Amino acid sequence: MANSKHAHVRYNILDNCFRNKVFTFKELLEYVNIKIADVYPGEGISERTLREDIKLFKDPIKGFGAPLEEMSRTYKYSDANFSIASKPLLPYENYLIDASQQLLQRFENHPKYNKLAEALIKFQDEEDSNRDTSKILFYDHNEEYKGIKHLKPLYLAIQKKQVLQIKFKGFKDATYKTFEFHPHILKQYNRRWFVFGYNKTEERWQHSIPLDERLINFNILEDVEYEDSQKDWEAFFRTMVGVRRTSVEVEKVVLKFYNGREDYFKTKPFIPDFEEFFEEDKQDQIWFMSIINPELIQQILSYGQDVEVLEPEYLKEELKKHANKMYNYYVN
Structure with a gap:
């Protein structure tokens, strides 16, 4: 059995090697150890471990079934489109995922680990669906994002x-x-x-x-x-929406919602530090401090006719320009 210490790192390194260049065994061992040391300083693997890894790559039943030629003095995939990323998890990898989920159960009431738990569930669901079981999770992601x-x-x-x-x-x-x-x-x-x-x-x-x-x-x-x-990156991002800081001036923005959309905003605000008004006649309004940038305008526009900018005047004019342009698209 292959050495399990930093095995996932070795497999990714080897997969990248076999896809992109022809290596001799000596060159491969040297390259893999350099890359392992980048992640785990001072560590590396022996010739025996590398031979076991190559054997695992070739094994079609207990390994990845990689297209590596037998009895060859060099190593490179004969199929340039092959990657272990497209193969199902190995048994020990499934065990690690299950063990990680069980470990996280110790911290299920600690919000610090919520996102990690979510990521593991998503990953497990993808693997289950690859094994002809029903897919349970459908989440928002950009499939074209490279x-x-x-x-x-x-x-x-x-x-x-x-x-x-x-x-x-x-x-x-x-x-x-x-x-x-x-x-x-x-x-x-x-x-x-x-x-x-x-x-x-x-x-x-x-x-x-x-x-x-x-x-x-x-x-x-x-x-x-x-x-x-x-x-202070936390402070830098708290007064802006998105990533473009086109201005240094932080301004008070006041929005008025219609059709009950203020409730939707409050459950998913596009800026964290928003405030509600205490006045009875302003329960449909919120305000926050932010720079005015294209991402803020895009988020406001996403509410369509259900939001109105009350302040600042400059932002009202920007939204008016967008509304007029959109109106002109449909007048004919």
Whole structure:
């Protein structure tokens, strides 16, 4: 049986190796140990463990059934489309998922672990549906979103305080641009991830990069001093909706709802620090402090005819412009 210590890390590393390059056994062992040390400093595996892992990859019954040629001195998938990510969980992996869920039951009354428990349930439901059992969960996700592949490498870069060379091409850009980037935090908004940091090439702090097809690739810049952020990110995001800070001025926004939609807003506010009015005639109104940016306008527009902006005047004018443009779409 393969060594179970950091096995999941090894399998992902090997899967990536076999899909992208031809390796000799010696090259493979060296590369895998370098990558393991990135995650578990000072650790690695022996030749015996690697041979057991390769055997598991090839095994069609107890392993992944990977298309690796027998009696070959080099290792690479003969089917370029194969990946262990598309294979069902191995028995020991199912055991780990079940054990994790049982462990979380100890903390089921602690809100700190709610999201982790939810993630495990979602994962288990996907695996059950792959085994011809009924799917129970249907959750909102972006099936076309490819940027998720950047999430873990960027997370590790932030954790290790690594400087990156970013290659980025906007939707309207004729060519890509390259810049030095010091990543600080990751934020999810509207089913999409963004990385914030210091764009040293353009000397711009709190620079945001979407994790999608616009982010072509990035490389670690060795021997470059990392510049950390002193920003209070919690405070930074509490006075804005979304990720674009197009203004530094925080303003009081007052919204009036119709058809009982204020109750819906209160169960799912798009900004955390909203307040209700105490006056009897203002029970359908709320207010909050925020910068005015495109994401705030989009969220207000999502309520359609069931919301009215009362303050500030500038925001009222912006909504009026949007309403007039939409009206012109349908007048003919």
